[in-house]
Amino acid sequence: MALKGLDIFKLTPKTNCKDCGSPTCMAFAMKVAQGANSISECPHMSAEALAKLSAATEPPMKTIAVGVGECAYKLGGETVMLRHEKTLVNKNLYAVFLTAEMQDDAIDALLAETVKIDYERISTRMFVECVFLKCGADTARNIEIAKKAIGLGRVPILDCADPEVAKTVVEATKEAKPVLCGANAANWEAMNAVAKTAGVVLGVSGADLNELHDTVEKLEAAGNRNLILNLGSASIKDAFANAVEIRRAALKNGDRTFGYPSIVNLAALAPGDIVTQTALASIFTLRYGSIIVMERIGYAEALPLFALRQNIFTDPQKPMRVSPGIYPIGGANENSPCCITVDFALTYFVVSGEIDRSRAPVNLLVPDAGGYSVLTAWAAGKLSAASIAKFIQEFEIESKIKNRTLILPGKVAVLKGDLEGKLPDWKIVVGPNEAIQLVKFLKDFQ
Amino acid sequence: MPFNRKPKVFTPIGALSFGDGARAVTLGGGNTLPLCFFDAKPNNLPAVGVEITDTGFDTAGLPLLAAPYDGAVTLAERAVRAANLKGVDFVCLRFEGADPGGLNRSAEDCAKLAQEVAAACPKPLCIAGCKNTEKDTELFKALGTALQDHNVLFLSAKEDNYKTVGAATALAYGHKVAAESAVDINLAKQLNILLTQLGVPKGSIVMNVGSAAAGYGFEYLSSVMDLVKAAALEQGDAMLQMPVITPVSTEAWMVKESIVSQADMPEWGDVEQRGIQMETATAAACLASGSDAVILRHPVSIEKTAALIAALV
Numbered sequence: 109m110a111l112k113g114l115d116i117f118k119l120t121p122k123t124n125c126k127d128c129g130s131p132t133c134m135a136f137a138m139k140v141a142q143g144a145n146s147i148s149e150c151p152h153m154s155a156e157a158l159a160k161l162s163a164a165t166e167p168p169m170k171t172i173a174v175g176v177g178e179c180a181y182k183l184g185g186e187t188v189m190l191r192h193e194k195t196l197v198n199k200n201l202y203a204v205f206l207t208a209e210m211q212d213d214a215i216d217a218l219l220a221e222t223v224k225i226d227y228e229r230i231s232t233r234m235f236v237e238c239v240f241l242k243c244g245a246d247t248a249r250n251i252e253i254a255k256k257a258i259g260l261g262r263v264p265i266l267d268c269a270d271p272e273v274a275k276t277v278v279e280a281t282k283e284a285k286p287v288l289c290g291a292n293a294a295n296w297e298a299m300n301a302v303a304k305t306a307g308v309v310l311g312v313s314g315a316d317l318n319e320l321h322d323t324v325e326k327l328e329a330a331g332n333r334n335l336i337l338n339l340g341s342a343s344i345k346d347a348f349a350n351a352v353e354i355r356r357a358a359l360k361n362g363d364r365t366f367g368y369p370s371i372v373n374l375a376a377l378a379p380g381d382i383v384t385q386t387a388l389a390s391i392f393t394l395r396y397g398s399i400i401v402m403e404r405i406g407y408a409e410a411l412p413l414f415a416l417r418q419n420i421f422t423d424p425q426k427p428m429r430v431s432p433g434i435y436p437i438g439g440a441n442e443n444s445p446c447c448i449t450v451d452f453a454l455t456y457f458v459v460s461g462e463i464d465r466s467r468a469p470v471n472l473l474v475p476d477a478g479g480y481s482v483l484t485a486w487a488a489g490k491l492s493a494a495s496i497a498k499f500i501q502e503f504e505i506e507s508k509i510k511n512r513t514l515i516l517p518g519k520v521a522v523l524k525g526d527l528e529g530k531l532p533d534w535k536i537v538v539g540p541n542e543a544i545q546l547v548k549f550l551k552d553f554q
Numbered sequence: 555m556p557f558n559r560k561p562k563v564f565t566p567i568g569a570l571s572f573g574d575g576a577r578a579v580t581l582g583g584g585n586t587l588p589l590c591f592f593d594a595k596p597n598n599l600p601a602v603g604v605e606i607t608d609t610g611f612d613t614a615g616l617p618l619l620a621a622p623y624d625g626a627v628t629l630a631e632r633a634v635r636a637a638n639l640k641g642v643d644f645v646c647l648r649f650e651g652a653d654p655g656g657l658n659r660s661a662e663d664c665a666k667l668a669q670e671v672a673a674a675c676p677k678p679l680c681i682a683g684c685k686n687t688e689k690d691t692e693l694f695k696a697l698g699t700a701l702q703d704h705n706v707l708f709l710s711a712k713e714d715n716y717k718t719v720g721a722a723t724a725l726a727y728g729h730k731v732a733a734e735s736a737v738d739i740n741l742a743k744q745l746n747i748l749l750t751q752l753g754v755p756k757g758s759i760v761m762n763v764g765s766a767a768a769g770y771g772f773e774y775l776s777s778v779m780d781l782v783k784a785a786a787l788e789q790g791d792a793m794l795q796m797p798v799i800t801p802v803s804t805e806a807w808m809v810k811e812s813i814v815s816q817a818d819m820p821e822w823g824d825v826e827q828r829g830i831q832m833e834t835a836t837a838a839a840c841l842a843s844g845s846d847a848v849i850l851r852h853p854v855s856i857e858k859t860a861a862l863i864a865a866l867v
Binding site for chain 1: 835858862
């Protein structure tokens with residue numbers, strides 16, 4: 109629960125000593141309430157007041173770190189239920205599902221299919237970050253498979269409810285900072301010891317939310333606040349209900365016990381049904397799944413899911429942008445004409461999609477236009493004859509492309525005259541107003 | 555300490571039925587946040603519609619989509635096949651052929667086709683146009699009269715033609731009408747107000763607040779739907795309490811992920827599977843954001859989406 113400035117003020121020494129850099133204690137308290145200053149900047153706070161304040165200013169949902177190095181990710185740390193309220197901060201991760209009982213060739217085939225998913229979309233690398241391993245009794249076998257995943261740069265999620273097995277497996281893989289799932293009401297003490305000793309995140313399950321709540325309370329009392337909550341595999345309905353109830357409790361109802369990220373195993377909820385798993389992954393991407401485990405993730409699954417995640421985990425105050433440059437479409441080469449648009453991702457996608465559909469080879473030029481749409485960029489002075497000419501010069505378009513035809517968005521036809529002045533070698537053509545008219549325009553144009 | 559459950563239950567939003575007699579479907583009436591049926595037993599479940607067009611789909615590379623329609627000659631026969639697909643609640647007949655830039659089928663011809671479909675189809679009907687506003691206005695006028703006894707849902711009335719469409723369908727014959735806006739909550743609300751001022755009862759309006767495929771600006775759609783649902787449920791805004799219908803198929807089957815052939819993009823794999831997953835993932839995301847009905851094309855997407863809705867209850 110956020111404290112108001114006045115509540116914080118009551119806990120300050122009220123001496124206006126200025127040691128914190130603020131003119132008065134009141135001013136300082138206000139800044140702390142806004143999050144601009146930290147309470148620790150006041151050297152005169154009593155220990156009792158500090159404890160009270162740090163508990164109150166603690167975020168409602170903890171940020172949990174998994175993996176190491178290039179494969180390090182953060183989960184949780186959300187402050188709002190929905191994207192538009194502020195922004196969602198830590199995107200969910202996807203995992204593929206393995207069991208120790210699978211044959212080697214099946215495991216290798218699945219991992220090979222998984223690592224094939226590696227591509228770039230709007231300047232972000234898209235790939236499956238984690239591998240979920242349902243461990244068996246054979247410790248060496250578990251370690252062997254987990255190490256395969258680590259070798260491929262994936263964070264292992266080890267599902268193991270036997271503390272003895274878990275201990276050895278985690279000990280052998282702890283450098284990769286895996287997640288250890290499998291703590292429950294019966295084994296939490298022993299599992300807690302394993303996770304704490306190795307310094308890894310512990311996944312907690314419960315038969316229902318009451319039992320889960322109870323176990324988390326015990327783990328917290330034992331000093332472990334590095335947890336992930338399992339949404340369960342009893343039914344699709346329960347898993348979704350748990351996802352919403354847990355997030356709602358943490359963010360809306362002030363229940364810190366549930367202030368942790370979640371994990372959901374779709375391979376258990378819809379076994380053998382990859383279409384339903386994809387639909388569920390889509391729902392959990394929007395609604396409160398932090399690690400989403402699927403039986404497999406091929407291109408058919410990755411393309412919509414990764415794209416959806418990229419959409420949802422964007423700051424609503426900042427438009428999604430593509431990086432400026434030349435984007436050849438439809439097999440375009442140096443002799444193909446150029447179309448110019450803006451770097452607002454939505455505009456880029458619509459325009460490039462329509463050019464694609466026209467099957468005409470076109471070099472799509474994307475200058476830095478502040479991430480605005482065409483008309484907005486023009487109105488804001490981010491898309492002008494001068495900025496286009498500068499882009500063509502900076503990106504050395506004239507040496508890279510021989511064709512000297514530049515198609516301008518119809519909405520900024522007004523730039524034609526100016527551009528002809530600035531780019532005398534080029535033939536400036538005014539294109540259609542709407543992207544949807546591009547197919548016909550490009551066909552007629554040729 | 556046990557977990558303290560705090561269900562969020564609201565006054566139900568508006569509900570609306572379309573279809574005549576035994577074939578009817580009810581949309582809306584929700585009293586919880588989207589899909590949160592654990593908070594309260596739902597009055598109605600989200601509905602799944604199947605899209606067919608008067609021109610038929612290009613099914614090259616899509617054998618599973620083509621199969622149910624194999625051997626169906628007339629549009630009415632295709633509509634019956636579509637209606638009988640597993641998981642279908644209603645049929646959306648889209649008159650793509652009316653497009654002046656394409657076949658330019660006349661409104662009279664379309665009306666005749668629609669009557670044949672209405673006579674044969676065992677599920678409620680929803681009529682969509684060709685996206686050319688002028689032609690759609692003419693089309694809906696003709697179809698409003700032609701289908702006067704069938705209580706169909708028209709998709710859609712827009713800012714430019716709501717007067718004619720609203721008058722020719724909902725006012726004249728008691729049809730239902732969708733108010734279409736493009737991912738803008740203010741426009742959505744304004745259009746609802748304008749339609750009600752025209753005399754269209756609140757209970758005859760659904761909202762089509764826009765559509766987008768996963769990855770193609772879906773964040774705008776989901777945020778607008780989140781806001782619409784918040785206004786309808788938490789703030790009780792009567793002018794945003796109409797059910798939401800989202801045409802998913804037209805967007806999902808247009809993006810390159812669903813249309814680039816396996817020959818052009820070997821590593822992407824089977825094109826039909828990609829289309830199914832794009833359509834299903836988008837539909838699920840729409841339902842989670844607040845759609846009370848989605849319109850899909852592929853038999854597999856339809857069956858899995860309907861089964862998922864049932865599994866959430």
